[in-house]
Amino acid sequence: MKATASGPRAGGEAFQKGLQALQQYIAREGALPGRAVVERLPDGTEHRTGIWIGNQKARRDRHDAAQLAALAELGVEWAQ
Structure with missing residues (x-):
């Protein structure tokens, strides 16, 4: 079984993709997503935001x- 990523790589591409999906959702809806939200990114992929x-x-x-800071800037209270 593969170990969970940690350190610099953990915040890399996957975090950035999630952040992009979150920014897109908030720009459209004006609020944080609910648990069931799946966001379609411009590249056509879906992200379980x-x-x-x-x-x-x-x-x-x-x-x-x-x-x-990036999460807090989007209004994520626990990240502040």
């Missing part, structure tokens, strides 16, 4: 200051 935000909260102690 509602699940992603919950996972980020559960892993918030692993995020660096820049990641937390």
